[in-house]
Amino acid sequence: MLKKLLALALVAAAAVVSGAGQLRAEPANGEPTPWAINLQPAFSPVMEKVHDFHNLLLVIIISVTVLVLAILAYVMVRFNAKRNPVPSRTSHNTLLEVVWTAVPIMILVVIAIPSLRLLFFSAKPENPEMTLKVTGHQWYWTYTYPDQEDMTFDSIPIAADQLKPGQPRLLAVDNPVVLPVDTTVQVLVTADDVIHDWAVPSLGLKKDATPGRINETWVRIEKPGTYYGMCSELCGVNHYFMPIQIEALSKEDYQAWVKQAKEQFAAKDGPATSLARADRAD
Amino acid sequence: MAYATTAGHGEHDDHHPTGWRRWIYSTNHKDIGTMYIILSLVAALIGGVMSWMIRLELAEPGIQFFDNTQFYNVLVTAHGFLMVFFVVMPAMIGGFGNWFVPLMIGAPDMAFPRMNNISFWLTAAGLTLLVSSAFVGEGPGTGWTVYPPLSSIAYHPGAAVDFGILALHLAGAGSILGAINLIVTVFNMRAPGMTLHRMPLFVWAILVTAFLLLLALPVLAGALTMLLTDRNFGTSFYAVSGGGDPLLWQHLFWFFGHPEVYIIILPAFGIISQIISTFSKKPVFGYLGMAYAMCAIGFVGFIVWAHHMYTSGIGTNARAYFTVATMIIAVPTGIKIFSWLATMWGGSIDFKAPMMFALGFLWLFVIGGVTGVVLANAGIDFVMHDTYYVVAHFHYVMAIAAIFAMFGAYYYWIGKMSGRQYSERLAQIQFWIFFIGVNVLFFPQHFLGLGGMPRRIPDYPDAFAGWNMVSSVGAAITMVGTLMFYYIIWHTFRYGKTAEANPWGEGATTLEWTVPSPAPFHTHEELPVIGAGDHGHGPLHGGVQPAE
Ligand SMILES: [Cu+2]
Numbered sequence: 001m002l003k004k005l006l007a008l009a010l011v012a013a014a015a016v017v018s019g020a021g022q023l024r025a026e027p028a029n030g031e032p033t034p035w036a037i038n039l040q041p042a043f044s045p046v047m048e049k050v051h052d053f054h055n056l057l058l059v060i061i062i063s064v065t066v067l068v069l070a071i072l073a074y075v076m077v078r079f080n081a082k083r084n085p086v087p088s089r090t091s092h093n094t095l096l097e098v099v100w101t102a103v104p105i106m107i108l109v110v111i112a113i114p115s116l117r118l119l120f121f122s123a124k125p126e127n128p129e130m131t132l133k134v135t136g137h138q139w140y141w142t143y144t145y146p147d148q149e150d151m152t153f154d155s156i157p158i159a160a161d162q163l164k165p166g167q168p169r170l171l172a173v174d175n176p177v178v179l180p181v182d183t184t185v186q187v188l189v190t191a192d193d194v195i196h197d198w199a200v201p202s203l204g205l206k207k208d209a210t211p212g213r214i215n216e217t218w219v220r221i222e223k224p225g226t227y228y229g230m231c232s233e234l235c236g237v238n239h240y241f242m243p244i245q246i247e248a249l250s251k252e253d254y255q256a257w258v259k260q261a262k263e264q265f266a267a268k269d270g271p272a273t274s275l276a277r278a279d280r281a282d
Numbered sequence: 283m284a285y286a287t288t289a290g291h292g293e294h295d296d297h298h299p300t301g302w303r304r305w306i307y308s309t310n311h312k313d314i315g316t317m318y319i320i321l322s323l324v325a326a327l328i329g330g331v332m333s334w335m336i337r338l339e340l341a342e343p344g345i346q347f348f349d350n351t352q353f354y355n356v357l358v359t360a361h362g363f364l365m366v367f368f369v370v371m372p373a374m375i376g377g378f379g380n381w382f383v384p385l386m387i388g389a390p391d392m393a394f395p396r397m398n399n400i401s402f403w404l405t406a407a408g409l410t411l412l413v414s415s416a417f418v419g420e421g422p423g424t425g426w427t428v429y430p431p432l433s434s435i436a437y438h439p440g441a442a443v444d445f446g447i448l449a450l451h452l453a454g455a456g457s458i459l460g461a462i463n464l465i466v467t468v469f470n471m472r473a474p475g476m477t478l479h480r481m482p483l484f485v486w487a488i489l490v491t492a493f494l495l496l497l498a499l500p501v502l503a504g505a506l507t508m509l510l511t512d513r514n515f516g517t518s519f520y521a522v523s524g525g526g527d528p529l530l531w532q533h534l535f536w537f538f539g540h541p542e543v544y545i546i547i548l549p550a551f552g553i554i555s556q557i558i559s560t561f562s563k564k565p566v567f568g569y570l571g572m573a574y575a576m577c578a579i580g581f582v583g584f585i586v587w588a589h590h591m592y593t594s595g596i597g598t599n600a601r602a603y604f605t606v607a608t609m610i611i612a613v614p615t616g617i618k619i620f621s622w623l624a625t626m627w628g629g630s631i632d633f634k635a636p637m638m639f640a641l642g643f644l645w646l647f648v649i650g651g652v653t654g655v656v657l658a659n660a661g662i663d664f665v666m667h668d669t670y671y672v673v674a675h676f677h678y679v680m681a682i683a684a685i686f687a688m689f690g691a692y693y694y695w696i697g698k699m700s701g702r703q704y705s706e707r708l709a710q711i712q713f714w715i716f717f718i719g720v721n722v723l724f725f726p727q728h729f730l731g732l733g734g735m736p737r738r739i740p741d742y743p744d745a746f747a748g749w750n751m752v753s754s755v756g757a758a759i760t761m762v763g764t765l766m767f768y769y770i771i772w773h774t775f776r777y778g779k780t781a782e783a784n785p786w787g788e789g790a791t792t793l794e795w796t797v798p799s800p801a802p803f804h805t806h807e808e809l810p811v812i813g814a815g816d817h818g819h820g821p822l823h824g825g826v827q828p829a830e
Contacts, residue, residue: 032745037729039665053662061652068619068648072641075626079562080633087563087789088628097568100620101613108609111659116602118661123598138437169343170743194432195528197593197668201734206664208594210529211431212522215595230743232593232668232736234425236432237351240739 030202030227030246031168040202043227043248044219046122047204053118060107122204125218128186132179136189136196136209136231139238143177148258153265157241171228176245178261180254181221189215194236200229200244208233221248298803309395311380312801314402316699318376321402322369322688323768325409329364330764332357337723337757343744354740355423356442360416362426363446366546367453368409370684374549375495376402376460378691379488381699383464385794385801386482388473388810393466397459404456408449415445422446425738427539428509430520430531435513444513447506454499454506461495464488473793475812479573482792483566486573487552490580491545497584498541505534532594536587543680544583548576550687551618554640556792557690558622561637562629563789568621575614575621582611592660593667601660608658615651619644634786635709639690642717643683650679653728668738671731674724682720689716689767696774697781701800704774712770716763723756 030043042048078084133144144152155173163172179185189198191209199206200219206229207217221227231242249257299307308314336357339346348354380398384391392398415422419440424433433443468489472481481489508519509531518524520531559566566572586608592601622644631637653675657663666672689712697703726749735746742750784795793812797805 032733032735032743034745035729035748036733036745039732040734047665050662050665053659054656054665057656057659057662061655065648065652068623069645071623072626072644075623075629076631076633076641079626079629079631081630084628084630087630089564090628091565091567091569091625093567093624096620096624097571097617101617104613104616108612108655111655112606112609115605115659115661119602119605119659120598122661122664123601168743168745170741194437195429199668199734199736201665204665206593206667210595212527213529213595228743229734230736230739234355234427234429234432234738236437237355237423239355240351240736240741 029225030200031171032201032228042202042204043222043225044203044205045222046219047202049118049121050204053114056114057111060111064107122217124216125184125186125220127184128218129183130180131186131188132177133188134177134190134198134209136191136193136198136235136242138193138236139231139242140173141177141196141198141242141244143175145258148262151258151262151265153261155245157243168228170241171230171243171245173243173245176226176247178247178249178254178257179219179221180251181224181248183251183254184220185218187217187219189217195233196231196235196242197233198229198244199232200227200246202227203229203246205229206232221246224248224250224253307399308402309391309399310803311384311392311395311398312699312803314398315377315380315382317402318372318380318405319378321406321409322373322377323771325364325368325372326764327768328413329361329369330761332361332364334757334761336361337754339740340742340750341754342751343742343747345741348740351740352420352423355425355738356416356421358738359422359425359446360412363412363450364409365681366426366542367450368405368412370546370681370688371453371457372405373688374546374553374684374691375457375464375488375491376405378484378553378688378695379460379464379491379549381801382695382794383467383485383488384471385698385797385805386485386792387468387471387476388793388806388812389467389471390804390806390809392463393471394463397463401456401460401463404452404459408451408453408456411445411449411452415442415449418442418445427535428531429535430509430512430528433509433513434521444510447510450506451503454503457495458499461492461499464492465496468492473806473809473812479570480812481573482552483555483569483572483576484549484552484792487548487550487555487576490576491548494541494545494548494580494583498538498545501534502538505531505538508534529591529594529596532591533587536590537584539590540587541580541583543676544579546684547680548580550643550684551576553687553691553694554622554643555625557636557640557694558625560694560786560789560791561632561634561640562626563632563787564625564629565791566621567624567627568617571617572621575617578614579611582607582614586611589658589660589663592663605658605660609655612651612655612658619648619651632786632789634693635704635706635713636690636694638710638713639686639693642713643686643690645717646678646683646686646720649725650675650677650683654679666731668736669731670727670735670737673737674727674731677720677724677727682724689713692767692771694786695794696778697785698794698797698799698801700775700778701781702774702778703781703785704770704778708766708770708773712763712766715759715766719756719759719761719763721756723753723760726750726752726756 042051130147135142141155144150153175155175158172158174160169189207189209191211196209198209203219205219207215225248227246229244231239339348419442422442511517512520518526520526520528555566588596588604589608657675693704693709730746730749735742781799783798784790793810
C-alpha cells in the first residue's frame with residue numbers, strides 16, 4: 001500500500017518535472033495550454049529559477065503529503081475498532097513531540113534559503129539596458145518607451161469576432177508591446193484609475209499597477225516569440241478582458257520596429273513620462 | 283462559588299419563555315446557539331447557490347449567463363462575504379461555541395446573556411444588509427477584499443458598497459460583543475476544578491478565536507469607517523489625489539484578514555480534536571502542545587498579513603520578513619496534525635460520520651497546508667498570486683476544511699442539541715458524495731492556477747476549458763452532497779431515533795455528555811466538580827462527578 005502510493009507520487013512528480021523541460025524545445029510561445037498541470041514553460045531567467053524552486057517545493061510537499069496520508073491510512077487500517085478493541089492510553093511522548101517540531105523547522109530552512117535567494121534575484125535587475133513604462137486603465141494597457149523619446153501607444157484587446165487565425169481569445173491585443181531579446185528591461189508599472197496587475201506567467205512577470213505608485217519589476221526575454229498574460233487584479237466589469245501581449249524580437253528586428261513604430265505612433269501625444277525615471281519603488 | 287455570577291439573571295432562569303418571545307428575546311445560550319446555526323444554514327444556502335452560479339458560468343469558455351459581468355463580480359463578492367461572515371463564523375463561534383462552551387466548562391450559561399442576544403441580532407441585521415446590498419444600484423463588485431480605488435465612490439457610485447460596509451460593521455460589532463462574552467465566560471465561569479489546563483480543546487480553540495476577533499475586528503471597523511468617509515464625506519485616506527494611499531487599505535484589511543482565516547479554522551481545530559479523541563476512545567495526544575500550538579498560531583497570525591501583498595510593491599526586505607514569518611506557522615500547524623495522528627494511533631477507532639468528516643478534514647487540511655507552504659514564499663508566490671492556485675489553496679485549507687468540521691460538529695452534537703440522532707447510513711453517503719465532490723471541484727484549480735488562470739473572471743482563454751469543466755462537474759457533485767445535508771437535517775427531526783445522553787460511549791468524556799439529550803433548557807445548575815488529571819476528559823481518568 002505504502003510502496004504503491006510512494007511509487008505513484010514519484011511517477012507523478014517525475015512527469016511534472018520533465019514536462020516543464022520538454023516544452024522548452026518548442027518555438028517560444030508563452031501561453032496557456034489545454035490540460036496543463038504545471039507552470040507555463042519559462043522564457044526568462046526569473047521564471048527559470050521559479051521552475052527550479054517549484055520543482056524542489058513539489059518534491060517536498062508531495063513527500064510530506066504522502067507521508068501524512070500514509071500514516072493516516074495505516075492508522076485507519078491498524079487501529080480500527082475491530083482490529084484494536086482496547087484503546088491504549090498513551091497521550092505523551094516527549095521524544096516524538098520534539099521530533100515533529102524540529103523536523104519541520106529543518107525542512108523550512110531548506111526551503112527558506114533558495115526562496116530568499118530567488119526573491120532577491122527577482123526583485124531588481126542588475127544593469128537594466130532599457131526601460132518600459134506600463135500604465136493600466138479600465139480596460140487596456142498603455143506602453144511608453146522613455147528611451148525612445150517617450151514613444152507611447154495603447155494596447156487594446158481584440159474582440160472575439162475580430163480575431164485573426166492563430167490569435168487566442170481573451171489574450172490577443174491590437175498593438176502588442178515589443179521588446180528585444182537578451183536585453184535586461186526595467187519595467188515600471190502604474191495605473192491611472194483603479195488597481196490592475198501586469199502579469200505574463202511564462203516570463204515570471206506580475207506586478208500591481210496601482211494609481212499613485214510606480215512599481216518596478218524586470219525581465220530578460222531569452223527567445224523571440226509571443227508571450228501572453230492577463231490583468232491579475234480585479235479592476236471592474238471588463239477585468240477578464242484586459243490582456244497583455246509581448247512580442248519579443250531579435251535586437252536587429254527590434255531596432256527596425258522602433259523606427260517604424262515611432263512613425264506610426266508619432267501622431268499620438270503620450271502622457272508625460274518624466275515620472276518613469278523616478279526612484280525605484282522597491 | 284460560581285453561583286454568584288448567575289444570581290443577577292436568576293429571575294429569568296425560573297420561567298421558560300414560549301412562542302416567539304422565547305427566540306426574539308432569548309438570553310439562553312442554547313436557543314441563541316440554535317438561532318446562529320439556523321442563520322448559518324440560511325446563509326450557506328444563499329452563498330452555495332451563488333457558488334454554483336459561478337461554477338455554471340465557468341463550466342465552458344465564453345460568457346454563458348452574465349452578460350452583465352458586474353453582476354458576476356457581485357456574486358463573487360457576496361459569496362466570499364456570506365461564507366466567511368455569515369456561514370462559518372456564526373455556525374462555529376455563535377452556534378457551536380454558544381452551545382458547548384458553557385456545557386463543556388460546567389457553566390450554567392454565558393456570562394452576559396443579554397449581550398449574547400444583541401450579538402446574534404446584530405449578525406442577523408448584518409446578513410440582511412449584505413444580501414440587500416447585491417440588489418442596490420450596481421451591487422458591490424469589488425471582491426471581498428474591497429480594494430480602493432475600485433471600491434471608491436468614483437468606480438462604485440451607487441449605495442451598494444456603503445450597504446456592504448455597514449453590513450460588516452454590524453456583523454463585526456456582533457462578533458466583538460460575542461468574543462467578549464466568550465472570553466469572560468471562559469475566564470470566570472468554569473466549574474470548580476475546571477482549570478485552564480483541563481479545558482477541552484474546543485474551549486481552548488474558541489478562547490483563542492475570541493481573542494483574535496477582539497484584536498482584529500476593530501482594525502477592520504476602522505478601515506471600513508475610513509472607506510465610508512472617503513466615499514461619502516470627501517476624506518482621502520485611500521485616495522492618492524488627496525495624499526492618501528490605496529496600500530493603507532491593503533495593510534489594514536489584511537491585518538484583519540489574515541487573523542480572520544484563523545478565526546475560521548481555529549474552532550475547526552477544536553471540533554476536530556474533540557471528535558478524534560471521542561471516536562479513537564483516547565485522550566488527545568499532547569494536550570498542552572495542542573493548546574499552545576493554537577495560541578502560537580493565533581499570535582503569529584497577526585504578524586504575517588503582508589503575504590497577501592507580495593505583488594503590491596512593498597519592499598524586498600519586507601517581503602523577505604513576511605516569507606520567513608509565514609513559514610513559521612507551518613511548525614505549530616505540523617504539531618497539530620501529528621498530534622491528531624498520534625491521538626488515533628493505538629486507538630480503537632469507530633468510523634461514525636463525525637469521524638469520517640474529521641478524517642476528511644485532515645485530508646483537506648494537509649493538501650491545503652502544503653500549498654500554503656508554497657505560497658508563503660514571496661519569491662514564487664507572485665507567480666500564483668491572484669490565480670486559481672490561491673483559490674484552490676484557501677478553499678482546501680480553510681473554507682472546505684471548515685465546512686467539514688461543521689458537518690462533523692453537526693453529526694457529533696445533533697443528538698445533544700435536538701434529542702434526535704441522525705441517520706448514520708445517510709450521513710455516510712453524504713460524506714462520500716461531498717468528499718468526492720469538493721476534491722473534483724478544487725483539485726484541478728491548482729492546475730488552472732499554475733497555468734496562469736486569474737481568479738475573479740467570468741470568462742477565460744480557451745486553453746483553460748478542460749479543467750474548468752472538471753471543476754464544474756465537481757461543483758455539481760458537491761451541490762448534491764450539500765442538498766442532501768439539508769435533507770438529513772429534516773430527516774433527523776422527522777425520523778431521527780431518540781438520542782441517549784451519551785451516544786458515543788467511553789470515548790466521549792467531556793461534560794456535555796453528562797447532561798441528558800436534548801440538553802435541558804438550563805444545565806449545570808448544580809456545578810460539576812472536575813478531578814485532577816482531566817483534560818475535560820473526566821471519566822477516562824475517573825474524574826467527573828456532580829457536586830452535591
Ligand atoms: Cu485590470
